[in-house]
Amino acid sequence: MMRRLLVLGSSCFAAVLVFVAQTSAHSYKWFLLYEPDIPESLR
Amino acid sequence: MVKTIASGVAKNLSHILDSDDNVEIYAYALQLVFMLILNLTMVILVAFFLKIIPTTLAFLAVFIPFRAFGGGVHLSTFPRCILIGSCLILGSACLAAEIKIQSYQLAILCLFTLLFTLLCIVRWVPASTVKNPVEDPGIIRMQKRNMFIATIMWTGCITTFIYFSHNALALAMILGAIVSTVLISPLGFRLMGFIDRLLNNFGKGVTNS
Numbered sequence: 338m339m340r341r342l343l344v345l346g347s348s349c350f351a352a353v354l355v356f357v358a359q360t361s362a363h364s365y366k367w368f369l370l371y372e373p374d375i376p377e378s379l380r
Numbered sequence: 381m382v383k384t385i386a387s388g389v390a391k392n393l394s395h396i397l398d399s400d401d402n403v404e405i406y407a408y409a410l411q412l413v414f415m416l417i418l419n420l421t422m423v424i425l426v427a428f429f430l431k432i433i434p435t436t437l438a439f440l441a442v443f444i445p446f447r448a449f450g451g452g453v454h455l456s457t458f459p460r461c462i463l464i465g466s467c468l469i470l471g472s473a474c475l476a477a478e479i480k481i482q483s484y485q486l487a488i489l490c491l492f493t494l495l496f497t498l499l500c501i502v503r504w505v506p507a508s509t510v511k512n513p514v515e516d517p518g519i520i521r522m523q524k525r526n527m528f529i530a531t532i533m534w535t536g537c538i539t540t541f542i543y544f545s546h547n548a549l550a551l552a553m554i555l556g557a558i559v560s561t562v563l564i565s566p567l568g569f570r571l572m573g574f575i576d577r578l579l580n581n582f583g584k585g586v587t588n589s
Binding site: 343344347348350351353354355357358359361362363365366370371372373374375376377378379 | 383393396397402404405406407408409410411412413415419447448449451454455457458460461462464465509512516519
C-alpha cells in the first residue's frame with residue numbers, strides 16, 4: 338500500500354517536473370535570474 | 381551545489397519510478413524550482429529585516445511575470461545572478477519605500493515606462509539567450525501577446541494605486557517594470573555583459589551565457 342502511494346506521489350511529482358521543464362525550455366521562463374543549461378532531450 | 385542536489389533528487393525519483401529516461405529533465409526542472417525558491421526566500425527574508433516587504437512584493441508582482449513572458453539577460457553563474465538580481469530587487473524596493481513622490485510625477489513616470497514597455501514588446505520580446513534561443517514564430521507571437529496582457533494589467537494596478545494614493549507601491553511596480561524591461565532591451569544585455577566580464581577578471585574566468 339505504502340509502496341503504491343509512494344509511486345503514485347512520485348509519478349505526480351515527475352509529471353509536474355516534466356511540465357516545468359517543457360514550458361521553461363519552450364515558452365514560459367520559470368527561472369528569474371539564472372538560466373541553467375537545457376538538457377539535449379528538450380532541445 | 382543546487383545542480384548536485386537536483387541531480388541527486390532526480391536520480392532517486394527515477395529509481396522509485398524504475399525508469400531512467402527522464403533523469404535529465406527532472407534534474408533540469410528541479411534546478412529551476414530550487415533556484416526559484418532559494419532566490420525568493422532570500423529576497424523575502426532580507427526584505428523582512430529591512431521592513432520593505434510591501435514594496436518588495438509589489439516589485440516582484442511585476443518583475444516575475446515580465447521576466448517570465450519577456451525573457452531577458454542572465455549572468456553566467458547562479459551566485460552572480462542571485463547577488464546582482466537580489467541587489468536590483470531589494471535596491472528598487474528600498475528606493476520605492478524611501479522616496480516621497482507626488483501622484484502627477486508617478487503618472488508621468490508610468491506613461492514613459494508604458495511607452496518603453498510597448499517598444500520592448502514590439503522590438504525585443506521574447507528576449508532569448510544563447511542557451512535557449514526562441515525562434516518559433518508561434519511562441520514569439522504568444523509571448524508578445526502574454527507580455528501585452530501583463531502590461532495592461534500592470535497599467536490597471538498602477539492607476540488604482542495612484543488613485544488611492546498608495547504612491548510607494550505604485551513606484552515599486554513602476555520600478556519593477558523599468559528593471560525588467562531594461563533587462564529585456566539590448567542596454568541590459570550590454571550592461572550585464574560588462575558586469576560578467578568585470579567579474580571574470582576577478583574570478584576564475586567563467587564563460588558568458
